[in-house]
Amino acid sequence: MHRVTIDLPMLAPGLVPRLSVLHFGQAGSGPKIYVQGGLHADEAPGTLAAHRLAERLAALPEGAITGEVIIVPVANPIGLSQRVLGLHLGRYALDDGRNFNRGYPDVSGAVIAALEGKLSLYEDANTRLLRAALRAAIAARSPVEPVQALKRALLGLAVDADWVLDLHCDAEALPHLYTQPGFVDDFEPFTRLMGARAILTAEASGDHPFDEAISAVWEKVRAAFPLHPFACGGIAATVELRGQQDTEPAFSDRDAEAILGFLTHLGVLKGEAPALPEAQCEATTLAGCSLIDAPATGALQWHVPLGTDVSEEQVIGEIIDAAAGTCTPVRSECAGLFFARSQSRQVLAGQKLGKIAGREPLRAGQLLGP
Numbered sequence: 001m002h003r004v005t006i007d008l009p010m011l012a013p014g015l016v017p018r019l020s021v022l023h024f025g026q027a028g029s030g031p032k033i034y035v036q037g038g039l040h041a042d043e044a045p046g047t048l049a050a051h052r053l054a055e056r057l058a059a060l061p062e063g064a065i066t067g068e069v070i071i072v073p074v075a076n077p078i079g080l081s082q083r084v085l086g087l088h089l090g091r092y093a094l095d096d097g098r099n100f101n102r103g104y105p106d107v108s109g110a111v112i113a114a115l116e117g118k119l120s121l122y123e124d125a126n127t128r129l130l131r132a133a134l135r136a137a138i139a140a141r142s143p144v145e146p147v148q149a150l151k152r153a154l155l156g157l158a159v160d161a162d163w164v165l166d167l168h169c170d171a172e173a174l175p176h177l178y179t180q181p182g183f184v185d186d187f188e189p190f191t192r193l194m195g196a197r198a199i200l201t202a203e204a205s206g207d208h209p210f211d212e213a214i215s216a217v218w219e220k221v222r223a224a225f226p227l228h229p230f231a232c233g234g235i236a237a238t239v240e241l242r243g244q245q246d247t248e249p250a251f252s253d254r255d256a257e258a259i260l261g262f263l264t265h266l267g268v269l270k271g272e273a274p275a276l277p278e279a280q281c282e283a284t285t286l287a288g289c290s291l292i293d294a295p296a297t298g299a300l301q302w303h304v305p306l307g308t309d310v311s312e313e314q315v316i317g318e319i320i321d322a323a324a325g326t327c328t329p330v331r332s333e334c335a336g337l338f339f340a341r342s343q344s345r346q347v348l349a350g351q352k353l354g355k356i357a358g359r360e361p362l363r364a365g366q367l368l369g370p
């Protein structure tokens, strides 16, 4: 393993955020895998799983890795530094309020322009050109603003990878995963190993999160050159490792083990691939994922635990305005698995309270929460 550090633009004189990038294996010797944790800096489970994964990879004998694995366990040092009156705020940049996992640049125009007239009928040669054009398109960007520079640095490490796992968590949740519909079968060994309880798919969820910025550019290049073959690449997912409080060693060990097992299935690690547990869910459309709105303001009591298969219009909780003496039921918008919920228990009308993975589309446009 070797470690490379990337200094980002300073947040203040004397205060320079730094990315630590761990490289395992040999570039060009096989598939490139990119794993990052903590892009939302208040989501420790992803960082912990990435750290445990790095420990396990570092302990492997020489030559055990075919290909290259890059791990950035702390993907957002800027977000980690954001503390206000004792509270850590890691989801949005305090400077401009933007979500750290939204608004990644689309470099497909530059990549397509760079490949015009250079492609052949040879998949390997085309894929090499594509990877080089992807790296060049990101390298050509030079934002001076720290958050934009962070996004560029992370994208530059991942954009030419075959596989990308962006490790997150929800507030309180069961393990689940977001990806493209076309990648569900590719990720099946991993979703079974990680015990995913929901797999939410969308061609485009609406605001260009990290994983989609990578998969979309590969897809747009393929669509622009339909007569020229390319290898599969940019197969990316946002992996949600339960909830923010779920930092027990057993969880991070299990998550690292699931990624190691997946790498063995991909042939990146030598050895016998682990048997796959039964799938715990089928993929459902992200457009069918109900974001539960608080119907009133007050103290929230959930009536059902996470993991409940709820029916449409089922009362799943209650909001109590004790001052007025009123109780307002919280009903499910659709049938499906209640798999994630907010940590708030004093809630405001209209606030998002949780998520139910339904089967039928309910929404269009911006499909992710804020």
Ligand SMILES: [Zn+2]
Pocket (backbone or CB within 6 Å): 039, 040, 043, 101, 168, 169
């Ligand atoms: Zn997140």
